Amino acid sequence: MSIKVAFLGLGHMGGPMAANLVRAGYEVLAFDPVPAAQEQARTDGATVVDTGAAAAAEAEIVITMLPNGRIVLDAYPDLLAAAKPGTLFVDCSTIDVGDAKRAAELAVAAGHRALDAPVSGGVAGAAAGTLTFMVGGEAEDFAAARPLLEVMGGKVVHCGGAGVGQAAKICNNMMLGISMIGLSEAIVLGEKLGLSHEKFFDVVSTASGQCWALTTYCPVPGPVPTSPANNDYRPGFATALMTKDLGLAANALRDNGVDGQIGLLAAEVYNRFNQAEADKDFSAIVTDIRTRSGEEHQ
């Protein structure tokens, strides 16, 4: 396959995503400032270059998987200036909807094409090539990127125009954060009232309170053996990442005049928990609610 792909940002997510593209036969020009990430990319079969611009100059598609919107917007001017006209920029980072729209505007103004394509599925999904991609941008650009996204993902959805991929991501994660807090409050209330975790699960998992946070990711050990609660809340999906995504959702609520009282409160609740337990899985919020309710761990 002759398509050259620049891949910038070879961290927990980008590293295995780039490796999957190499395995599928794409020629991957990779850049990350961290030597260990470069070394791993070399081992995975990518061609490591000295700068992001050097990668972008040679590629038909430029994929970025970077920590935040500031870093994406800081990196774009050099990349856009170096790239050949009409290069397709695909930003897979999770960033503000406003930053995603700005990045797309910059790319188009420089004569290029752009998609926002954030993911869910975590490091395990990145390694297995089973991520969900939520994509914003023009239909023909989506069609051009789709074969690559399908190498890295199990589900690829074109959500709408520029920024709407990020919108889908933060709407989903805002609901997840809210439901995990609500579920955890109900579990701690049940504990106080003498309701065992097993009976709670037995009833609620098939009643109107049923939700993914309970049935797939139960925040207390026992009912769902694969959930992080059974593994001392090792992530999974770290509290730091949930806090970041709820912060992005809170920005979007404010920027768009949405009266999202619970979404804003969820961002505050996780922000506080994140000060102490950033590395714990986000479902450990149940332990914080229990502690603040004056109960020892059960």
Ligand code: NAD
């Ligand atoms: P990470 O910190 O492990 O990786 C980011 C990488 O980007 C680092 O290796 C860093 O050195 C590199 N980098 C920074 N500036 C750069 C630049 N200018 N050019 C090239 N590389 C640069 O983060 P991650 O966990 O891989 O997450 C990446 C993005 O994916 C974030 O936006 C995150 O919110 C999102 N995300 C993460 C997960 C997850 O489970 N980790 C899940 C879904 C989405």
